[in-house]
Amino acid sequence: MTKNQDALAMRPGLEGRWADTLTALRGGPQLGNLGVTSRAHSAAAVATMLAEAGAATTAWYGVRVFTDHLGDAPVGENFDLVLDAEWEAGRRDPYRRVARLLHFVAWTAREGQ
Template identity: 50%
Template sequence: MTAPGARPNDNSWVRGAVDRALAPGYQAHTATLRGAVRQRLVTRALLTHLPTPPGRILDVGGGEGTQARALARLGYEVTICDPDPEMLRQADERLSGADAAVRDRITLVHGDGHDAASLVGGGWDGVLCHGVLMYLTDPAALLHVLADVTGAGGVISVVGKNATALALRAGLQGRWRDTLSLLDEEPRAAAGTVTEIGNLGVPSRGDDPHQIRDLLSAAGTEPLAWYGIRVLTDHLGDTPPGPDLDTVVEAEWRAGERDPYRQVARLYHLIHRRRP
């Protein structure tokens, strides 16, 4: 359902061409092996650290609601705050086919995550921000908002692109000129100043997960865990999931929870707790 008084926001982090391209690209991506692995790994990590349901979860940039529906089926009350009307339309469309109990547990709010405090208030048991920081020039302000709207002891979950291993995908795919270029730019990439066209077909940038950890800690949180996402499957392009998906996910989970593997994952997943 859509929250009363929800409003659009002119300060959206995804503008212009990104707005127009992201929704269809993301929908196609979720049907691939890479997309399925990402969602399954994120859900598994969340259930390891979130309080047991029922609980109030805010999904900043939650898009068409794949993660929100998974959590709502488990009994969480989930609010998606997203600046893209097309993403929210897709979320609403997919909710129309869900069980009534799941529909009633999900609220859709149109707006910029930077305005979350005024749009949806604070005191959340869990705040998610997945695949958003890569479209921001500077993530620090949004990370502070995430911490501010999380209740004391609540969990913050951030997924972003790992800038310290951007060359790995290109190398495993045999794109050697791209590999050399990314290796040459590695120091700038780790500082978040290099953009590339990712699998969704729009420009995005990465961050050093250790820097994001430090920014979250400075905002009043403490780290609980961090995971790598797509250590072993990121180079497989649009390969669809196969009958061995459960085995693939288990292999990715075990690799992504330990060094040195998580260091070279395409995505990082940080879990923090809001300090009292």
């Protein structure tokens, strides 16, 4: 799992933090909640890194498509519906491409298996 480089402007944009939005769009450093600069990768970059390591990607998902802008606030009523909506959006384009996080599932074949 990694932050999605291609979607880092979504949270500040939805929160109306325009200077932070422009920084993200321009590829500037991103500070996390702990005040630490964190790394992010595009889906294509993650797939390439896994392939170079000999791992075959079997699936990838977007995480926090619709709820990332809430930060740590609870999603409120209808949690089951929110969860279902996040799951459905996180497994298909174009929604998973704007998710805050990317979750890749990959495997490597071991000798003799």
